Amino acid sequence: MRFDWAGLEAAIREQVVGFVLRMCAEHPDEHIYGAAVHEFYAESGGTIAWTLVGVASEERLAAAASDPLDAQALRWSPADWPWQLDPGAAEEEWASRLEAAATAGDGRHWETVHQRYLRTAAKACRAARKQLVADGVVGKDFLVVAMDEAWELVPLSLTRAQVRQHFPELDAELREADRLAALPPEQRVNELVAIVESHNSPLPSEQAVESLRALGALAVPAVLARLDGSRAPDRWLWAKLLADIGIASAEVSDALERAMTNRHLGEPDRAWAAAALSRLGRMDVVARQLDSIPPDVAAQGLAAPYTSFRDHGTHGPLDYAPLENVLTAHPDRHAAVLHQLAPGRGLCAIGAEEVETALAALTSALPVVRRHALVVLSGAPLDAEQRERYTARLRHLRQDDPDPSVRSAAATLGG
Numbered sequence: 037m038r039f040d041w042a043g044l045e046a047a048i049r050e051q052v053v054g055f056v057l058r059m060c061a062e063h064p065d066e067h068i069y070g071a072a073v074h075e076f077y078a079e080s081g082g083t084i085a086w087t088l089v090g091v092a093s094e095e096r097l098a099a100a101a102s103d104p105l106d107a108q109a110l111r112w113s114p115a116d117w118p119w120q121l122d123p124g125a126a127e128e129e130w131a132s133r134l135e136a137a138a139t140a141g142d143g144r145h146w147e148t149v150h151q152r153y154l155r156t157a158a159k160a161c162r163a164a165r166k167q168l169v170a171d172g173v174v175g176k177d178f179l180v181v182a183m184d185e186a187w188e189l190v191p192l193s194l195t196r197a198q199v200r201q202h203f204p205e206l207d208a209e210l211r212e213a214d215r216l217a218a219l220p221p222e223q224r225v226n227e228l229v230a231i232v233e234s235h236n237s238p239l240p241s242e243q244a245v246e247s248l249r250a251l252g253a254l255a256v257p258a259v260l261a262r263l264d265g266s267r268a269p270d271r272w273l274w275a276k277l278l279a280d281i282g283i284a285s286a287e288v289s290d291a292l293e294r295a296m297t298n299r300h301l302g303e304p305d306r307a308w309a310a311a312a313l314s315r316l317g318r319m320d321v322v323a324r325q326l327d328s329i330p331p332d333v334a335a336q337g338l339a340a341p342y343t344s345f346r347d348h349g350t351h352g353p354l355d356y357a358p359l360e361n362v363l364t365a366h367p368d369r370h371a372a373v374l375h376q377l378a379p380g381r382g383l384c385a386i387g388a389e390e391v392e393t394a395l396a397a398l399t400s401a402l403p404v405v406r407r408h409a410l411v412v413l414s415g416a417p418l419d420a421e422q423r424e425r426y427t428a429r430l431r432h433l434r435q436d437d438p439d440p441s442v443r444s445a446a447a448t449l450g451g
Contacts, residue, residue, distance in 0.1 A: 039137040039149070041156055047130050048073065048160035052089055052180055053167055055121045059091045060173060066093035068174065071164070072114035073157055074183045078150055080385065081143045081417070086123035086131040087157065090114035112202065114183055143417045144388060158182040158192035208238035216247070225251060225258045233262075233269065245273070249280050249349055256283055260291050263309075271295055272308035279312035279340075280349025289318050296321075296337070297328050306330070310337025311345060319358040323366070331372060338362060338369065339376035342408055346384040354390040354412075356397050356405050363402055374404045379411050379445055388417045395422065398429045403439035410442070414449050 056071050070092055077085040092111075096118045101107035110116050123131065138149035165180040179198060182189035187206055191199055200207040216224050216239070224247075231237040231244040248255040256278070263274040275295060278288055295301060295309035306329065313321050314337050322329075322337040329337075338359060340346065363370050377383065386394055394416065397409035410433065413426050434446035 039134070041152065044130060044134065044153070045156050045160045045163065047127065048087075048157055049164045049167065051121065051127060052161065052164040055089050055119075056091055056164075056168055056180075057173060059093075059119050063093065066095045068093045069097075069177065070112070070179045070181065072112070072117070072181045072183045073161055074114040076154065076157075076182075076184045076189075081146050081415070082135070082139060084131060084135045084138055084150060084153060086127045088114075088123075089121040090117040091119040091121075092117040112181070112183070114181075139417075154182070154184065154189055155192060158189045161193040205238070209240070209243075212238040213243070221251065221254050225255050228255075229258050229262060232273070245277060248277060252281055253283055256281060256285075256288065260287065263291050263295055271301060271305035275305070275308040275312040276345075276348075279315040279345075282316065282350025284316035284318060288316065289313065289321060292316075292318075293321050293325065296333065297325055303330055303333055307333045307336040310334065311340035313337060314340040314358070315346060315351065317352060317358075319362060323362045326366060326369070331369075334369065335372035335376050338373050342377055342384055342412075344382040344384055354384070354386055354393045356393070356400065356409075360400065360402055360405060363404070370402065370404060374407070374441060377404055377408050379407075379448070383408065383412055386412050386416050391416050391418060391422055395425055395429075398426075398433070403437075403442050406433065406437065406439070407442045407445045410445050410449060 052071055052073065056068065059068055068091060072090045073087045074090055075085075075088040077083070077087075092114070097107055097110055100116070100118075101110055134149070134153055138146045138153075161180040161182045165174075165178065168174045168178065168180070169176055179194065179202065182193045187203070190203060190206060191210060194202070196207075196210075199210065216227060219227065228244045228248050228251075231239055232241050232248070235241055237244070248259065259274050259277050259281075263271055263278070275292060278292065292309045292313045296306050296313065298306065310322050310329065310333050313319065319338065319341070322334065326334050341351075341355070342359070359373070363373065391413065394409040394413045397405050398413075400406050400409070410430065418426060430446050430450050433442055434450050435443075437443045437446065
């Protein structure tokens with residue numbers, strides 16, 4: 037589906053320009069210093085909502101802030117600004133068209149469309165400021181900013197000089213990211229690991245973890261060293277990172293098994309190690325150690341490939357066979373895994389290529405597998421024939437499944 041990106045950019049620009057003009061006209065004695073496109077809301081694979089536009093003035097900021105620290109916090113907090121513009125009918129129509137483009141083709145291009153929408157919003161902010169300054173409506177100190185929750189769009193909305201002046205913490209973060217990117221990979225890995233452990237850097241720890249994930253195999257030796265380190269804190273984080281990188285070497289599996297069976301570690305660390313093993317396709321290692329690990333550690337490990345944890349980083353295709361093999365051999369573990377995979381506890385999202393696997397699982401001998409498949413299929417991209425098969429099976433399970441947890445899930449999904 038072709039989409040009118042130039043038209044979308046113009047719509048955002050015109051909305052911002054129109055609202056700033058209106059506020060300047062209604063409040064001629066106030067110094068309006070900024071506008072922001074904010075409240076970016078989207079649901080992966082589905083909804084993309086239109087944003088709000090906020091406008092603020094120095095006078096309203098001074099009235100709302102009790103001290104300089106409050107003023108600094110509120111200056112670029114558009115949700116707290118006095119003037120807000122909700123989307124109108126035209127904007128809601130644009131949002132509908134955008135969502136239709138994102139979900140076309142079974143939603144395979146949703147992320148690509150969503151990311152382009154975000155970049156278009158930032159581009160529209162730059163264009164709106166340029167127009168307002170050129171028309172003499174505002175001074176050159178006026179800013180228009182696209183402000184997502186993580187502030188990733190702020191640098192795309194502004195010049196680097198504007199970021200440095202108005203968002204110094206963000207500027208320091210960008211400078212640190214640039215410095216790290218210029219380092220040789222091995223040195224970069226070591227510095228990123230130090231940032232994760234120290235929490236003392238302009239670069240947030242979460243971003244350092246993401247950078248390590250992107251480095252893939254280059255990061256594995258350093259991550260393994262931290263997982264095996266005798267005094268390394270937060271072993272769970274390194275176990276999770278190994279799962280996200282997705283390299284299931286013997287060295288990685290052995291290190292995770294050592295962490296999982298290490299009685300000197302807390303259960304959260306051991307559970308993440310078990311989960312990482314299963315994510316990496318080594319549920320057999322977890323099964324082999326069932327008698328050596330706490331029941332909760334085992335349950336979290338067995339459930340991991342079917343939870344939202346799976347959706348981070350690299351993961352293999354949906355496969356219920358490993359879980360069915362373990363629970364068939366150890367039926368006493370079924371109830372704990374059923375609890376881990378309860379609806380509402382954060383199950384994985386499946387793609388179009390995994391739908392047939394989930395549909396086949398609706399006839400599994402195990403209630404936990406039938407229920408999981410029911411739930412993940414409810415949010416999956418189904419074609420007409422798959423939707424018909426799913427609906428028919430849903431009705432059957434709602435009425436005739438011998439397990440109450442499956443009947444309950446089917447009843448909820450069937451409305």
